Amino acid sequence: MPLLTVDDLSVTFSGRGRRDVRAVDQVSFTLDEGQVVGLVGESGCGKSVTSLALMGLLPRQGVTVAGRALFDAGGAPDDRSAQGTVDLLALDPERMRDLRGAQLAMVFQDPLSSLNPVVPIGLQVTEILTRHRGLRRAAARTEAAELLQRVGIPDPARRLREYPHELSGGMRQRALIAMAVACRPRLMIADEPTTALDVTIQAQILELLKDLVHQEGTALLMITHDLGVVAGLCDEINVLYAGKVVEGAARRRLFAEPTHPYTVGLLGSIPRLNAPREEPLTPIRGSVNDDIAWADGCAFAPRCDSYTAECLGGPPELRGGDKGHRYRCVHPVTHGRDAARGRHRAFGDAPTREGEPR
Structure with missing residues (x-):
């Protein structure tokens, strides 16, 4: 059984005095452990809305989500997020919070707006470790420094004390990735993680994501508008247009x-x-x-x-x-x-x- 099976996912936004908008229209795909699947398309095709629906981050008012997203959440008996096969679209908020961070993680498009500007980086990383792994403050801070070092941030002990605005764009994105992999999630969603970065930093971030997939066996859902990004990263590619999958194939097949x-x-x-x-x-x-x-x-x-x-x-x-x-x-x-x-x-x-x- 695949790690994630998305079946006829649809997201409709209710219009105020206007017609409803179907942002995602019966999207289906599967994702296995250690596999990288890409969702590709222009802005407005429904890629980010798909990811937000899977993570349970869409507003509860004015939004209708239909379909199924079956996730294999099996794990150790003492793991609160281990729940067998669950439908991510039907989980209540409390059970979804147990999964997010522990088995599901997301790297957002804009790291500056995704990080809390008034909280030091260290506190934002350690919060995940204390919440989902039960580490005490000192142990969590040591683990956080190791995570920052692992994702290539120099002088991690000092960076833990700094605020997001004190880091460069590449460092902020790396900090987000460190937060995403803190609990070794089984599924990670990367929503345009290289959009605001220069070409050199883009290559470094993509190489980092590739290494994490290979080393941890994490499944990665890569969302981008850049086919050059998915060319060297994804195993399968799904092309979205106006909310629907218009083409899907293995990477080599799609490009050839x-x-x-x-x-x-x-x-x-x-x-x-x-x-x-x-x-x-x-x-x-x-x-x-x-x-x-x-x-x-x-x-x-x-x-x-x-x-x-x-x-x-x-x-x-x-x-x-x-x-x-x-x-x-x-x-x-x-x-x-x-x-x-x-x-x-x-x-x-x-x-x-x-x-x-x-």
Whole structure:
């Protein structure tokens, strides 16, 4: 049984005087111990909302969460978070607090806003150790210093006394990772952990996450908009668009033979060192919107040159391909080699709403 099985996860925000917004629409995926699974897509595709729903951090008012997220929380009998297989979406707040930090951990996107600005780093790290591991104050502080040293923060004893604003962006992100791994969680969620960092620090953070997965056997759910990040880290990749998974496959399979036009567009917008200098990038025009609901057809249709009337013939099914390759498109890309190079002609002018092919 997988460590985490997400089945038809949906999150709907109730509108005030407006229609409801379905931010996540029947998302399904699995995650095994020691595996890294990526959720990829532009801003507004539902990646962060998915992670917040799994961690039980969404508001209780005005939000409807449906589906299942089965987590294997088995462990030692004296572990308060050991509860067998549980549905993370149905747990009461007290049981969820026992799991968070002990078996579930999350690295948030902005470390400066995620850390308490008026509490020293040391107190924020030791709080997790005393809460979930029952360590006394002195032992927790010693363990906290070892954690900071492990994630590459120099002079950890001094850093424990400092406040978040006294640390650099890379150090703050490392402090968040130290807090996340303090109790050796079985599942860690990293939500855009390298967005605000320079390229050198990004590489260091990704290498740190990779080492933690290999050494501890922790399962990692990596959330990012950068396909370059998942290329060297993830085992499986799920591409989200407007709240739905539009393509999912093993990493090598997805990069070698992208099938959905949206995935092709994401790959085509990545600069490559080996590309001819005169070859322009092919960005996806427009932005994520909800002009077309998934119930009516493909939400990506207004941005896709392969769009026809058939695309609005009802909700597109998630079709299964070879070797677990899944895609949600009635006009899938068949020329994988050209698609991977970003040369598929899928991003011209906007199509007509009548659905006439161009």
